[in-house]
Amino acid sequence: INGKKAKNTAWLKNSIGMPRLQIPCQAAESYEVRIIESAATADKALYPKQIAASESLHIQFPESFSIKRIYDPQAILQEKRIEGTMLHTQLQGKSGHHTFFVEVEKDKIRWWEAIDIEIVPDFEIIALHPEAAQLQIEIRNHRSQNEKIDIWLNHQASGITLDLKAKGSQTILLEKAHHGTNLIELRQGNCVLASQKLPFWNIPFNADQEQTQICLSNYYNDRVDDIFAFGKYMSPRPTSTSLQIPSQGFGEWCVQKILPEIDAQGFREKCDEKGLFTMPQSIRFQATKDSCPNNILFVSQWDNHPDEVEIPVENAQASHAYLLMAGSTNHQQCHLVNGIVRVQYSDGSADSLLLINPETWVPIEQDFFEDNMAFDIKAPRPYRVQLSTGLVSRNLERDLHLKDVEYSKGRNIPGGAAVMLDLPLHPDKKISAIHLESNTIESIIGLISITLVK
Numbered sequence: 001i002n003g004k005k006a007k008n009t010a011w012l013k014n015s016i017g018m019p020r021l022q023i024p025c026q027a028a029e030s031y032e033v034r035i036i037e038s039a040a041t042a043d044k045a046l047y048p049k050q051i052a053a054s055e056s057l058h059i060q061f062p063e064s065f066s067i068k069r070i071y072d073p074q075a076i077l078q079e080k081r082i083e084g085t086m087l088h089t090q091l092q093g094k095s096g097h098h099t100f101f102v103e104v105e106k107d108k109i110r111w112w113e114a115i116d117i118e119i120v121p122d123f124e125i126i127a128l129h130p131e132a133a134q135l136q137i138e139i140r141n142h143r144s145q146n147e148k149i150d151i152w153l154n155h156q157a158s159g160i161t162l163d164l165k166a167k168g169s170q171t172i173l174l175e176k177a178h179h180g181t182n183l184i185e186l187r188q189g190n191c192v193l194a195s196q197k198l199p200f201w202n203i204p205f206n207a208d209q210e211q212t213q214i215c216l217s218n219y220y221n222d223r224v225d226d227i228f229a230f231g232k233y234m235s236p237r238p239t240s241t242s243l244q245i246p247s248q249g250f251g252e253w254c255v256q257k258i259l260p261e262i263d264a265q266g267f268r269e270k271c272d273e274k275g276l277f278t279m280p281q282s283i284r285f286q287a288t289k290d291s292c293p294n295n296i297l298f299v300s301q302w303d304n305h306p307d308e309v310e311i312p313v314e315n316a317q318a319s320h321a322y323l324l325m326a327g328s329t330n331h332q333q334c335h336l337v338n339g340i341v342r343v344q345y346s347d348g349s350a351d352s353l354l355l356i357n358p359e360t361w362v363p364i365e366q367d368f369f370e371d372n373m374a375f376d377i378k379a380p381r382p383y384r385v386q387l388s389t390g391l392v393s394r395n396l397e398r399d400l401h402l403k404d405v406e407y408s409k410g411r412n413i414p415g416g417a418a419v420m421l422d423l424p425l426h427p428d429k430k431i432s433a434i435h436l437e438s439n440t441i442e443s444i445i446g447l448i449s450i451t452l453v454k
Contacts, residue, residue: 001023001025001031001032001033002025002028002031002032003032006023006024006025007024008024009021009022009023009024010022011109011110013110014111014112015111015112016101016111016112016113016114017111017112017113017114018111019106019109019110019111020111043062043064044062044113045059045060045061045062045102045113045115046059046060047059047060047115047117048117049116049117049118050117050118050120050142051091051117051118051119051120052120052121052122052142052143052144053091053095053119053120053121053122054122054143055122055143055144056088056089056090057088057089057090057091057117058086058087058088059086059087059089059102059115060085060086061085061086061087061102061104061113062085062106063085064106064107065085065104065105065106066085066104066105066106067082067085067087067102067103067104068103068104068105068110069102069103070087070100070101070102070103071100071101071102071103071112072100072101073099073100073101074093074098074099074100075092075093076091076092076093076098076100076119077089077090077091077092077100078090078091078092087102091117091119093119094119095119095120095121096118096119097116097117097118098116098117098118098119099114099115099116099117100115100117101113101114101115102115120142121142121194122141122142122143122193122194123139123140123141123142123143123147123149123186123193123194124138124139124140124142124194125137125138125139125184125186125194125195125196125198126138126139126140127198127200128171130198130199130200130379130380131201131202131380132200132202133202133203133204134173134177134200134203135153135173135174135177135182135198135200135203136171136172136173136174137171137172137174137184137198138169138170138171139151139162139164139169139170139171139172139186140168140169141164141165141166141167141168141169142167143166143167144166144167145166146163146164146165146166147163147164147188148161148162148163148164148188149161149162149164149186149187149188149193150186150187150188151172151174151184151185151186151187152183152184152185152186152187153174153176153177153182153183153184153185154177154178154182154183154319154320154424154427155183155185155424155425155426155427155428156176156427158174158175158176160172160174177200177203178203178319178320178422178424179200179201179203179204179205179206179281180199180200180201180203180320180322180422181197181198181199181200181422181423181424182197182198182199182200182424183195183196183197183424184196184197184198197424199379199380199382199422200380201380201381201382201383201394204281205281205282205283207281207282209453209454210453210454211283211284211451211452211453211454212316212318212451212452212453212454213276213284213285213286213449213450213451213452214286214311214313214316214434214449214450214451214452215286216286216297216311216447216448216449216450217288217292219297219309219311220288220292220294220295220296220297221294221296221297221298221305221306222294222296222297222298222304222305222446223293223294223295223296224262224264224295224296224326224364224387224416224418224446224448225262225263225264225295226262227249227262227298227326227327227328227364227416227444227446228248228249228250228259228260228262228328228365229248229249229259230247230248230259231247231248232247232248232249232304233245233247233248233249233302233304234247234303235302235303236301236302236303244442245330245442249302249328249442249444250328250365252330252331260364260365260366260412260416261414261415261416262364262365262387262415262416263387263388263415263416264295264387264388264415264416265290265387265388266386266387266388266389266390266415267287267385267386267387267388267389267390267418268287268288268289268290268295269390270390271287271289275287275288275289277324277385277390277449279383279385279392279420280392283322283420283451283453284451285322285324285448285449285451286449286451287448287449295448296326296446296447296448297309297436297446297447297448298327298444298445298446299339299436299437299438299444299445300438300443300444300445301438301440301441301442302442302444305438305444307437307438308435308436308437308438309435309436310433310434310435310436311433311434311435311436312432312433313431313432313433313434315430316430316431316452317427317428317429317430317431317454318425318427318431318452318453318454319424319425319427319453319454320422320423320424320425320452320453321343321422321423321425321450321451321452321453322420322421322422322450322451322453323341323353323420323421323422323423323447323449323450323451324385324418324419324420324447324448324449324450325355325418325419325420325421325445325446325447325448326364326387326416326417326418326419326446326448327339327361327363327364327443327444327445327446328363328364328365328442328443328444329357329361329362329363329443330363330442330443332440332442333357333361333440333442333443334357334358335356335357336356336357336439336440337354337355337356337439337440338355338356338357338361338438338439338440338443338445339355339361339436339437339438339439339440339443339445340352340353340354340355340435340436340437340439341353341355341421341423341434341435341436341437341447342434342435342436342437343423343425343431343433343434343435344431344432344433344434344435345426345429345430345431345432346429346430346431346432347429347430349426349429350435351423351424351425351426352423353421353422353423355421355439355445357443358377359377359378359379360379360382360421361419361443361445362382362384362417362419364413364416364417364418364446365412365413365416366411366412366413367384367395367396367397367402367411367413367417368411369411380394381394381395382394382419382420382421383419383420384396384413384417384418384419384420385417385418385419385420386400386413386414386415386416386417387415387416387417387418388414388415388416389415396413396417397411400413400414418448425452427454431452434450
């Protein structure tokens with residue numbers, strides 16, 4: 001250092017990525033460091049940067065290293081075995097990027113090697129062109145071996161078998177897809193290797209299919225028009241300081257006195273003499289007349305409503321369920337399961353629709369802001385029904401020319417809007433009940449109508 005031999009140097013403990021040397025030196029305006037002798041640059045551990053969830057990870061360290069210990073702060077190592085300079089392990093945890101650390105030694109110098117690994121599912125099912133009028137998907141095999149896979153669509157064998165190469169993919173077109181959400185399964189025998197529900201709202205609806213409306217009038221417990229009211233939601237409430245929602249069930253810490261107007265008169269007027277509201281694609285929903293005191297079934301964590309409701313169903317079989325729903329959700333419930341619609345079968349099994357903000361659960365009073373960047377909806381938008389007019393659209397902001405308001409920049413819907421959701425069902429199983437459940441505080445889950453399609 002500055003022409004003098006350095007003294008009292010020390011290797012730093014807990015160095016990550018490479019050994020680091022600490023060199024004490026006197027204060028000076030500048031330092032000239034000359035390395036008289038150095039070892040060759042240390043080799044790195046060899047391992048795949050991406051691995052399928054079911055496969056074992058094998059890490060080869062240089063022969064000059066010795067493995068001392070392992071630090072796994074994310075608890076992703078299910079099993080581990082060290083054989084010389086080879087580390088064998090089985091990973092666990094969610095898909096995504098993870099890191100654990102291995103302390104190694106070379107020439108009596110120790111440091112930590114950071115092992116960065118991405119866990120991916122064994123197989124991926126990816127929707128191609130989700131706004132198209134046909135169902136086209138890509139199947140990816142992340143395993144390091146060839147696989148023979150049978151494709152199932154909506155609980156039925158599609159007749160398509162794929163020979164997937166290791167780390168390879170194939171694109172296929174599936175016929176007989178449903179209007180809305182379709183369940184795709186990858187199977188080997190009776191084993192389901194992967195499944196995915198993908199919405200395709202531009203696939204035509206077959207209007208000739210038999211439709212059955214489930215009668216909900218005996219379960220209605222409120223009016224959709226009255227979802228927001230000052231002083232309505234008073235309990236339960238925290239006893240400490242909190243950024244809790246205002247008593248009308250709408251607003252935030254900066255917006256306390258806004259009361260969106262919800263008016264379902266136009267929707268009711270669009271119903272026929274039997275109380276049926278017909279969507280443009282000919283899906284029919286049962287609604288109520290003006291004389292009915294209640295017109296929606298609400299569940300929530302508020303004391304105003306039950307947390308969950310079970311609706312018995314007798315001797316019903318269907319391949320698809322379409323639901324007309326309306327309720328509330330807020331910033332705090334974004335990307336959470338706000339509620340669940342569960343269709344229970346007589347054999348004890350069930351199919352479930354998870355109501356997740358923003359993909360499958362939306363606020364009644366507004367349309368979601370989306371910029372395809374930070375604010376991105378990871379699924380095609382569902383159909384919405386403007387309650388004050390009965391207008392049906394998948395883009396109300398465009399069709400209604402929505403204008404800015406204080407609490408909803410460019411997205412406030414006059415009169416509010418319901419949403420049509422759906423769930424593919426097992427056509428060979430008998431339905432015994434439909435279960436509606438609230439899963440988060442403050443949000444309100446409302447069910448107006450259910451239509452089963454053969």
